[in-house]
Each structure stands twice: as structure tokens, then as C-alpha cells.
Amino acid sequence: MLSMKADVVVIGGGPAGLAAALSCHRYGIRDIIILERDSHLGGILQQCIHNGFGLHWFGEELTGPEYAQRFIDQVEKAQIPYLLDTMVVDIDEDKRVYAVNPKHGPIEIQARAVILAMGCRERTRGALMIPGGRPAGVYTAGMAQRLINIEGYMPGREVVILGSGDIGLIMARRLTWEGANVKMVCEIMPYSTGLIRNIRQCLEDYGIPIRFKHTVIKIHGRERLEGVTVAQVDDARRPIPGTEEYVPCDTLLLSVGLIPENELSQKANVQLDPVTGGPVVDEYRQTSVPGIFACGNVLHVHDLVDYVSEEAEIAGYGVWRYLNGLASQYGQHVDRRVKIETGYGVRYVVPQRILGEEDVELFFRSDNIYDDGVVELTDGQRLLASKKFLRIVPGQMERFKIKKQALSGIKPGGRLLIRWRNLA
């Protein structure tokens, strides 16, 4: 078995892993290795051939592959080593990483710090439990995207899309451009979680209807999909009897959410947040296991890749602090970190723990649409910070900056609360 040591092992060579490795490099860390299971760097960006990436990070509009290449070029220039076709199969709390690839066989790397950057995967039909047969023609939207854009196969001709997330919207346009007839997009919620830009340019441009409060309740067909039954749902998302409609189609795309991929994190006993599906981290993106960090969609699902790059930078800074003995040695003695709990209107917050030695930026999502109000951080008695919002929606991650002065009086190991308050 190939045995080696590294200061930092980055698991995943997508946008999060590449930016995290580069961040470590900028802080002067040189002994880094990136492990990527695919045959190329860049991750899922390589199949996201549409544009709209990089407006925040680079100040220009790029396609997915172009955005990825900018980071790949920097990694090559910095001569950060990486292994492709390399699957990490295990990690432990002592930061031993076990991987395997066709060239070296089994590999063991003893790391001083590990960055988890494995990304996320799509929710599938199994998670929705739609009744019916098991015919061909039911795909996740990302799978269809890979088939068309990378492999060059057309998944079908008559299409229904379930879920109005951005990948579903982008695929509605892509399929239309390739000659398919996209009949409708069904969205179980009364609103879309996709960007307005995509509703406009992917659906409205081509007259594709979007049906809110509708879902697919049955899949028809034996060998190949023949049609789906769609129905309207009530406020509890239950199908309303009498609203069923049969829609003939040979293809059903599912764009029904993404799940952070944390099987490896769990092997290292990293504590997960049941709401985000990703690790519980502090403001340096350090998990509950000292020396193991996480960033990107493995931590929580982001709206824009630009925000992934930003988060990866923070993780790189965190690793630098840790390797230089600046991070507190929690886990071994007393955990000085303060827990942030979510109150009214807030579905989740990242980071979930803070030390508060420096200014902190909190990223949160709401649990519904709220207009005219403030998001507040309190310690139960005192209001520590607040920020006004005209509107918050579940589909958009919001930011909330906290000055370190506001956190000066907080009790080590204590609790804070983040919540929404309506002003109207």
C-alpha cells in the first residue's frame, strides 16, 4: 500500500476543493494534495455549460467549464498536486485518509488537516416515493444534463419536469433547444426556488407552463415511460382528489433538491446538522472533529458557485489557523464555542458554532417568504445585532455580518438565537 503524509488533504476536486486548496496555498501551506474521483478536475461545473457563473467572484459572466478552468489553471500554476480517478473510501478521527485508484491501488495518507469538499448529490425518485412502475425514462435533472452535454445522448422527446429548481429550469431550455417538447414544470410549492432569470429565460421564452402547487402522483408505463398523472396539492402538500390529470410523456426529469454527500464525514465521526444535511461547523468551517474542515455543497447547498468559492477561502484560512496553533483546542478540553440556535422564520444558519474572536458572517435561509422585517441575533436577554431585509425567501441564502465587539460579552459554551421579526 502506498503510504504518505500531507499537511492538508482536500477530498474533492470541484469548485470547493479547488478554491480551498488555493486558499491554503495563499496562506503559505505547501504540502497539499487534492483527491478527485472523476477523471478530471472541476466537478459538476463541467456539465453546467450554461452561463451565469462568476458574476460575483470574477465580475463577469462565465459558463461552468470556464469557471472551473480558471481555478484549475491556478492550481496547475501553484503546482498543487492532485490525484484523479481516486476514490476516498475511509477517513478517521486521527485524519488518516484511505483512498484507492487504478494506478497506485490502495493509498493511505496521514494528514494534519482534512478539508471535506465532496459536494452533494440529487434527490431521486426513491426519496419521493412516487407510485407506479419502474420504466425507463425517469431521470434526475443532473443526470439528463450529463447525458446531453457530456455524453451526447438525448434522454427523450416528450418531457415533464418535476421541481422548479435551477437545474430543472436550465434543462427545460436545453431540451427545447435540442428539439424536445417540454410540456410543463410542476412545482409542489406555491413558489419557485429557481432564479427569476431562469424562469424568464428558460420557461417564459419558450412558453413552457409552470404549475405551482402541483406534483406527479403516478408514473405509467412498463418498459418505457408512457405518461404521468399530475395533481394539485393542498396547503399540506396532499393531492386534492378530482384534480388528477394524465399527461402523456416519455421522459420525466426530477429536480427536487440536493443532498450534501456526507458518508465519509460520518466515518470520521463528524457531527451533522439534521437540517442542512452537512457538518456542524464554526466560523472557520471547522467541524466537530479538530482538524477536519468542510466547505461547499457538502456543508450546505449553495445557490451560486461564487458563494462556494468564497466559503472555501474561509476554510483555507481556518486550516492555516489550525496548523499554526491558533484554533482553540476544543474537543480535548472545554469547547469554548457558542452554539447558534434558530428561532422564528430561520430554517438554518451556517456556521452553527462561533468563537467570536473576529468579525463573523452568518449565512442563513428562511423557512418561508417574509416581507419587511429584521433578522436578529440575541443571547436570550440582549440584542447583539440586527439587519433589515425587504424580503427573505427560502430559495435565497442571506448574509448577516456580526462585529466582534457585538460578541465580546458572550459566555463560552453558551447559546445565541437567530430569528426573524416582522416590522409591519
Next chain:
Amino acid sequence: MELICILCPRGCRMNVEPGGDGQWEVKGNGCSRGKGYAVQEMTCPLRTLTTSVWVEGGTHRLVSAKTDRSIPRDKIMEALKQTKGLKVKAPVNIGDVLVENIAGTGANLVATRKVDKVVLA
């Protein structure tokens, strides 16, 4: 006609109606850029086309591509027709022109991904 501005995350709900003398009356726009967008959408909406093109002898079967500037939305289908059956030879680099002056729009279709040539051992 109601139109949601897509230029920034604020997403202003605008109303666009034809005024006199070929002018457009825009309401609800939070800034002047919004007005420009609304008028553009009513007269000649512009879009960037992104697609993929077959590659011969490359490490990947397809290379992703985009128009190097936005083109009239009405020209998208015509531009796509021009890419049908098109095959380019590896290697391809980001920015390589795959189709010049696509659909007569003045825009070029350029590669957005690097595809190396397969080297037979």
C-alpha cells in the same frame, strides 16, 4: 405587460406599455438599467446561446460552446441548426472559434472547454 427585472437580485416588478412615437413607458423600475432592460426585452430580447459540439479524436466526445456575445432571441433556433452535424477536430482550447458569424448575428460560437487530442500509446 408585466416584466420582472433580472439585472440584479432585487427583481423589480416593472410594467412596460407602448407610449407615443415608438417610445416605451416603463414603470416600477428601481434604476435606469431596468428601463433599458425592459425596452430591450420589448423590442429585441438578447440571449447567450450555450450548447455542445461534437469533437473528433478528443479525450471527450463533446466540447461545450457559447456565443461570444448575446444574440437576438429570434436567432437562437437558426444558430442551433447551424451547429447540428458540426464536428470539430481535437485539440480544442477555450476561446477557439467553432462557428464564425453564427446565423448572421455577428457573434462567433466559441469553445468554453479544453478538449485534448487522444494520444494512442
